[in-house]
Amino acid sequence: MLSKLEKMESADVTSKDVSTVTKGFRVFVLPESVLKKVLNEMDLVDILELSLSSKKSGSIIHSCSIPVEMIQFDWNQISVFRNHYDRCDIKYDLIDCGNTEHRFIGGKIEESGVISCYPRVSYYRSALFNHLNTIFPVSRLFYTIDKWPVFQMPHELPRNAFSLTIPKVSNPELVEDTIETILDYFDVEDTLDIEYSLSRLTEKMLKVKNLKLESVLNIPLADFLHSNLKKLEIAKHDYKSGEIRDGVFHFLGNGFKYLQVEHRRRHSDFYQFLQGADSYHSTENNCLRFQKCSKRLSVSVGYNGSYMEFNLKKDKNAEKKKTPLPLFRLPALPLREIFSVMNPAETLEISLLSKRAKLSIKSLNIRLKRIVLNTDQLKLTDETDESREITMIDDDLNRDELKQNTFRSQMIGENKFFTFVKLQEDFTKTLCCLPMNSTEHFSAFTHFLSLYKVGAVKFDISNPPDNIFTNFQSIANLEISGRLRTLPREVCNISSLRITTRGNIQLADFLSLNCSSIQLLNHRLTNRQVNSWIRHWKQNETNIQSLSLENNNFNMDIILRGFTIRSWQTRNKANREEYRLSCAGEIWEIQRDFDGKKASVGLMGEFLELRVWKD
């Protein structure tokens, strides 16, 4: 083979080249160690040229063992990677050209490092590859069989392949006829990637480390078990969920490290899929993890496009850091900082570990920006506006099934909850906190309120149990959307209260409010009742600074009847002008009896507003 290449090349060597060789520096006379250093300094393409100058030069270069990391071969290109597979040093473009005037290996290297070659017959393509493989000790040979029937005579190429890829081509019938010959010919060490349907597994296929198959029909997943495989990827298959699940349990940790199979979204619920496995949430790549029986190994499961991935991982932290970090022995300042970088769900987990842990966290006064409570969901937003949703009811999950399985359960107060993170199909995560009994879900909300210093709460529960209001005193800002029959005492002193839903709350309840700011929407207060509320303000000492009532076609004459009123004015001119502009109609002023504080009463947008001024 080499001699044929030499013959091809010798025809192109000019007399000038010959004189240069004879009169120039006699590089091949150098001691081998020196020659090796010289060759190491040369570009691969120059070494190749030198190797073609004579049979002896080829042999000397071969003996110098200039290492090459990898050579990649396909029909149109040979790529040589000298040091690293990330950086290609030379690409030989193998161009179909009947023009025999072209030198087989083009002399010109383009800027991109591409050298054009013009093999006169198909045979020369493999001849160049073989020559490169002869003169350089190549660590890894990569084959891409992308032209058929080019390898009707594969024996021309070295059998040992690091990687063999058989991609889809336009004439698949030729591939199907000869693919088994190709697979039998090569001894693939690492990766076999076949984009064709396979009907049987051969011994050689099971010796590779990574196997990627486009389509597998009638080959049981268990047939892959007795193999050297570390990684198996199957795009199309006819496996049922149970077979995949058994495969995962049998394979991973048993030599296998990675399994990827086509994932049909209609069977998408991981939790059902992993029934019985002790799964827990992983922050990596939107996946779940579950424990493997061997120590310090866990399997992460996640979506990757339309595939499910199962990935075996060693828990590095568990190996590296064996001594615990006694968290609650730290001073308050760093402890507060640490909890400030954790998300609410992590803080919740730690608070549930012991009474002392909860008390310690509570004493840190960790802030939470907002909690929204609906009948089926608790949404926590921290100071960075990152939200965590905690689902209270999930119709997809059956509590009886949960009880039978090994889902994690935790006690919140007296109640038992199943907690886990559910990965949605849009990759958002929801912390599920399902109570063992459906009536107990408010205790989780109460727990949060006791744990955090909460800025604002939006409460959208109608006719809730009284005990839910236990920790409401600490809330700065409360919005009630659910229907209430009465106002609990715990909300009376909240700084800012907004009630948006029409309920059956009586006027007496409203009069007990001592909030700084009160806003009522959809209320049923009549003109006379509003008059009574204003009278209540006038005759009593309260903290009310602002009272806004959605306008129910109020009649100001009735509302202000019986008060000594005058046209509103405040000493602060800037405030006065601004406020007057934002109000519609006349603004009146009344004065509180016991301390002389003045409040304006007027129509402000959609509201009737009583506002106290610091005059």
Place this chain on the structure above:
Amino acid sequence: MSVEPEVPIVQVEEVRENPVLYKIISSDNHVFTISEHAVKLSKTLWDLITNLGLTAENALDNPIPVENVNGKNMETIVQFCERHKYDEEEPEYTNYIREFVLPEWDRQLLSIDNEELFQLILATNYLDIQKLMDYCCRVIGDMAKDKTPEELRIIYGIPTDAEDDALERSASDSPGPSG
């Protein structure tokens, strides 16, 4: 359009280079030298230097003893301060929770045993080095990621209620200093 004159980088470096050095002695009598810019990151040390009236002339003759920090932690702290001495001051945080990315160099520096990390955070708290405190806390906070409650209990050394009760009982049963 006016173009601002470029300041040669070399001049900036010259201005930055400060010859004033201070000596710190750790609890186990190791001596460390630290530059003025670096020592300013520790509020405690800088207050001490200011109160002691140390100047460029007498700084090296008057080593500062730090009884609460051992040599190992002090070495880490000096490395950290020297690395970050020219960092731009961070703006005041408006939010309670701080968003930052822990640089790789610092992550490597803090890849230490939990016991060492615990001692380092106590030392950092004592020396009042805000940035190192932030970074240590991030590392400790990140330990909670991807963990089950039982793992959290182990990692953070949190006893169960029963263990806490037992500890409390044994503490109350044991005789006091006088008894």
